Amino acid sequence: MTRVFLIHALRESVQPINTAFDAHWPEADRANLLDDSLSADRARDGELTDAMIDRFLILGRYARDAGADAILFTCSAFGPAIDAVAADLAPMPVHKPNSAMIDAALAHGGRIGLMASFAPTLQSMLPEFPDTTQIVTRHCAGALEALAAGNAAEHDRIAAAAAAESFGDCTLVALAQFSLARAARAVGEATGLPVLTTTECAVLALRKQVEG
Structure with a gap:
């Protein structure tokens, strides 16, 4: 095993x-x-x-x-x-x-909406995308704090609202953290876009x- x-x-x-x-x-x-x-x-x-x-x-x-x-x-x-x-x-x-999700996002093509609830994640991840990648980033402030406080529903609501606000011209949403994976359904419903999770x-x- x-x-x-x-x-x-x-x-x-x-x-x-x-x-x-x-x-x-x-x-x-x-x-x-x-x-x-x-x-x-x-x-x-x-x-x-x-x-x-x-x-x-x-x-x-x-x-x-x-x-x-x-x-x-x-x-x-x-x-x-x-x-x-x-x-x-x-x-x-x-x-x-995040490497496998980045590969999947690049294979999908188009403009990628990349969201994180821990701001340093965006700083670390962006250099891993090719310079030619069309990408929109969003830090969904407050989501991680809500999850840490035990309010998972509020975490998902914040993530979904941020995605709907920022990713209107994107073709795909990529959730940059494992802790964001639980919001995938809410984000997909809010944006009408396919959603990739790192998990x-x-x-x-x-x-x-x-x-x-």
């Missing part, structure tokens, strides 16, 4: 990715590592520091030493740190949370690489 370590910087990411595994790869042996000080420190610092990258390397090596066959990071605001872990642990599969795309891509 494949052992997959899921490494989280937001506690709100734990449930959505495990739900996606239940749906798309239930056979995987999952282990969850959570350090929510990572997201707090990332927001405080305003940039990805060398010290933060070192912390990611420690987490990756811990997962390796605990028997991981693959690692999936679940917070999209730490791209270069995840790249460092992937290089350190090669050839073990180490996946970013489903990430699980399917990792399973394909591991199992062939």
Whole structure:
């Protein structure tokens, strides 16, 4: 059985990715590592520091030493740190949370509406798209705070309203965080557009690489 370590910087990411595994790869042996000080420190610092990258390397090596066959990071605001872990642990599969969704969005084409509830995610993700990509970004302020307070319905309402306000000329909505996946239906209903989630795309891509 494949052992997959899921490494989280937001506690709100734990449930959505495990739900996606239940749906798309239930056979995987999952282990969850959570350090929510990572997201707090990332927001405080305003940039990805060398010290933060070192912390990611420690987490990756811990997962390796605990028997991981693959690692999936679940917070999209730490791209270069995840790249460092992937290089350190090669050839073990180490996946970013957003790479598979970006590939799917680019394959769809058109103008992409990219939404995040954690503002640093947009800063981290945009360089991963080709320069020629037509993209509109939106930070749905207040959604993550609502979810953290236990108000999932308000989280979904804020996300849907922000998408409807910002993505009228888009052909696709991409929800940039695992914690936003639960709002996919509401966003789709509000915009009338197809909606991609990082959770489903990430699980399917990792399973394909591991199992062939």
